[in-house]
Amino acid sequence: MEVNTFVEPLIFELSSPGRQGVRLPESDVPCYELPSDLLRERLPLPEVSQVDVTRHFTRLSQLNFAIDTTLYPLGSCTMKYNPRVNEDAARLPGFALLHPLTDADAAQGALCLMYELQTYLAEIAGFKGVSLQPAAGAQGEFTGILMMRAYHADRGDHKRTKMLIPDSAHGTNPASSAMAGLHVVEIPSDARGNVDLAALRAQLDDTVCGLMITNPNTLGMFEEHIEEVCALVHAAGGLVYGDGANMNALLGIAKPGEIGFDVMHYNLHKTFSTPHGGGGPGSGPVAANEKLVDFLPGPIVRAVPDGEDDWRYEWHMPPKSIGRMRAFHGNFGMLVRAFTYIRVHGEAGLRAVSQHAVLNANYVQARLRGVYPFPHGERFCMHETCAQGKIADAPSVVALDISKRLMDYGFHPPTNYFPLPKIVPEALLIEPTETESKQTLDRFCDAMLQIAEEARHNPQLLKDAPHSAPMKRLDEVKAAKELVLCCVIADDE
Numbered sequence: 001m002e003v004n005t006f007v008e009p010l011i012f013e014l015s016s017p018g019r020q021g022v023r024l025p026e027s028d029v030p031c032y033e034l035p036s037d038l039l040r041e042r043l044p045l046p047e048v049s050q051v052d053v054t055r056h057f058t059r060l061s062q063l064n065f066a067i068d069t070t071l072y073p074l075g076s077c078t079m080k081y082n083p084r085v086n087e088d089a090a091r092l093p094g095f096a097l098l099h100p101l102t103d104a105d106a107a108q109g110a111l112c113l114m115y116e117l118q119t120y121l122a123e124i125a126g127f128k129g130v131s132l133q134p135a136a137g138a139q140g141e142f143t144g145i146l147m148m149r150a151y152h153a154d155r156g157d158h159k160r161t162k163m164l165i166p167d168s169a170h171g172t173n174p175a176s177s178a179m180a181g182l183h184v185v186e187i188p189s190d191a192r193g194n195v196d197l198a199a200l201r202a203q204l205d206d207t208v209c210g211l212m213i214t215n216p217n218t219l220g221m222f223e224e225h226i227e228e229v230c231a232l233v234h235a236a237g238g239l240v241y242g243d244g245a246n247m248n249a250l251l252g253i254a255k256p257g258e259i260g261f262d263v264m265h266y267n268l269h270k271t272f273s274t275p276h277g278g279g280g281p282g283s284g285p286v287a288a289n290e291k292l293v294d295f296l297p298g299p300i301v302r303a304v305p306d307g308e309d310d311w312r313y314e315w316h317m318p319p320k321s322i323g324r325m326r327a328f329h330g331n332f333g334m335l336v337r338a339f340t341y342i343r344v345h346g347e348a349g350l351r352a353v354s355q356h357a358v359l360n361a362n363y364v365q366a367r368l369r370g371v372y373p374f375p376h377g378e379r380f381c382m383h384e385t386c387a388q389g390k391i392a393d394a395p396s397v398v399a400l401d402i403s404k405r406l407m408d409y410g411f412h413p414p415t416n417y418f419p420l421p422k423i424v425p426e427a428l429l430i431e432p433t434e435t436e437s438k439q440t441l442d443r444f445c446d447a448m449l450q451i452a453e454e455a456r457h458n459p460q461l462l463k464d465a466p467h468s469a470p471m472k473r474l475d476e477v478k479a480a481k482e483l484v485l486c487c488v489i490a491d492d493e
């Protein structure tokens with residue numbers, strides 16, 4: 001690994017004995033000796049001023065790619081711009097400072113917001129009820145699967161231990177099913193990128209708990225036989241789980257609950273623009289139809305009439321609830337942000353979000369077609385498009401090289417090698433989102449086309465990329481095999 005030369009000195013080089021960033025007042029409490037087992041012989045921390053620290057962390061923050069600095073077309077992750085009005089709302093003191101154990105009577109505003117968000121989410125995807133508890137998409141999946149299991153158990157149907165999952169599914173789907181103790185059976189995709197119906201039929205029997213499916217699927221394709229898929233699973237007594245992480249393509253256009261899904265999770269941090277990535281909080285509310293609504297985790301908020309035309313909001317445990325999935329009431333700050341986003345956009349605005357997300361992805365697909373292979377490129381895509389990082393006359397170049405070179409052009413790479421190589425070799429899953437202008441999309445496509453030229457004439461340029469990043473190409477195999485999770489400061493340093 002080579003490290004590019006920094007212009008600015010590193011924080012340890014700036015250290016000067018006795019320099020400090022804050023001046024503490026004289027202590028007005030007695031001093032105590034700390035127990036010796038808490039003390040270290042040496043703790044070499046840099047001694048620096050406040051401005052040194054500020055510059056250090058500001059510079060570090062700029063070494064990374066971020067949606068606030070560049071296009072971030074990370075397929076399946078929906079890295080859209082997060083409007084700042086969401087942040088204003090989440091920071092209102094009445095929301096931000098509210099203690100989670102406050103009585104419902106004293107937190108009516110927060111409960112009202114949660115109730116209305118439950119209602120909007122149910123309406124948007126066509127379901128009967130919503131629980132806002134799950135803290136991320138994957139926890140939403142786990143929740144939904146536990147509800148499916150509880151539904152079968154409630155009917156005395158204990159044989160149903162098999163979960164069918166298309167091979168194009170997000171890795172969290174089989175993981176969540178396995179965590180819930182189910183046996184995962186993979187269903188292949190057909191040549192058009194849909195679920196292979198014959199393979200699905202072959203698995204349908206009285207041991208099927210359900211099918212877990214993402215639509216649009218992770219190839220960016222709308223499942224052409226989705227109603228038939230749902231009907232087949234239902235006819236076998238199974239339930240259909242919808243992975244709603246890709247709702248960005250469907251807002252105001254199609255409702256999974258009407259298509260035939262029984263339960264679904266949303267990713268508020270993808271579709272509804274709450275900031276994510278870098279370990280930020282998520283939010284994965286779960287929605288259910290009549291069959292499953294009584295099994296939702298609780299408590300959830302319900303509205304009861306209070307006088308002539310007023311409402312009171314209270315906590316309510318659904319009658320057959322699987323219980324709590326999380327302490328307190330979900331990631332409340334994310335709920336405020338998603339609520340704000342929905343209210344700011346309104347019905348027509350949300351539909352426009354999805355229309356532009358789909359248009360932008362198709363624009364990118366159309367501009368790159370012919371230079372990059374698209375395994376299902378004869379079809380229109382939805383909100384994301386799956387290209388292959390394979391360039392004619394540049395056999396040594398792989399998807400990773402193209403992605404690393406894109407960083408030199410100032411773009412975050414698309415999702416690499418997902419969908420998995422067995423479905424799409426050298427996958428580059430590109431999701432531009434609706435928040436990018438045509439100018440930005442053109443700059444991105446120009447860069448992709450330029451990189452294809454470079455691959456033909458100077459493949460080494462791609463192999464050695466990135467050239468402009470502070471760290472050059474890392475040895476990812478070594479990083480995975482010889483994982484070092486903490487930095488040990490040698491005593492003699």
Ligand SMILES: *Cc1c(COP(=O)(O)O)cnc(C)c1O
Pocket residue numbers: 076077136137138139170172173214218243245246267282283284
């Ligand atoms: C992001 C994503 C998930 C998981 O969501 P997390 O919030 O990261 O747990 C599941 N399925 C699909 C299709 C996704 O894109």
